[in-house]
Amino acid sequence: MGTAYQYKLRPNSDRMATIELWLELLCRQYNYRLGEWFSWWEENRCPVNAWSLVMPISQLRDHPDNYSQKRDLVNTKDKFPDYKLIHSQVYHDCIKRVKLAFDRWFKVDNNGQKLGKPRCHFSYQLSVISYQFLAVSFKLSVFSTSSCSFGIKNTEYSF
Numbered sequence: 001m002g003t004a005y006q007y008k009l010r011p012n013s014d015r016m017a018t019i020e021l022w023l024e025l026l027c028r029q030y031n032y033r034l035g036e037w038f039s040w041w042e043e044n045r046c047p048v049n050a051w052s053l054v055m056p057i058s059q060l061r062d063h064p065d066n067y068s069q070k071r072d073l074v075n076t077k078d079k080f081p082d083y084k085l086i087h088s089q090v091y092h093d094c095i096k097r098v099k100l101a102f103d104r105w106f107k108v109d110n111n112g113q114k115l116g117k118p119r120c121h122f123s124y125q126l127s128v129i130s131y132q133f134l135a136v137s138f139k140l141s142v143f144s145t146s147s148c149s150f151g152i153k154n155t156e157y158s159f
Contacts, residue, residue, distance in 0.1 A: 022086050022129060026094055029076075029083070031120040033098045036064045069095045093130040 011019060043061050062068065073091050077083045101118035108114055
């Protein structure tokens with residue numbers, strides 16, 4: 001069983017600006033990836049009783065799964081250098097959250113009701129940056145004046 005550690009940070013103004021930039025970039029990434037899922041959904045669906053007889057059937061788009069979106073992170077980091085500031089595992093967690101939100105859209109809860117369509121996030125709504133390490137040492141020199149390193153299994157930083 002994994003151990004989860006949660007830390008409350010009290011950063012100074014410079015570090016707070018860095019954290020706010022990270023949250024803004026994560027918000028943009030979440031909204032872009034969610035937009036990919038919605039555009040795939042809209043382009044590949046058609047009501048059964050209203051199939052077009054005039055237009056030919058278009059080529060179906062590839063399903064945007066976790067792996068294709070994680071592979072695309074390399075292109076994103078090349079086009080937008082600010083995205084290189086954040087560790088890739090944080091982006092992987094962001095993509096995982098998008099998939100879970102999209103999958104919940106089709107599931108039914110205990111009362112037989114469907115959950116709502118996933119919405120775009122704003123940076124002020126995000127308050128967690130998750131690092132999913134497997135017993136890797138992590139340096140907190142960004143957040144504290146003295147650097148300290150220790151082993152972390154599953155860590156979630158909330159602000």
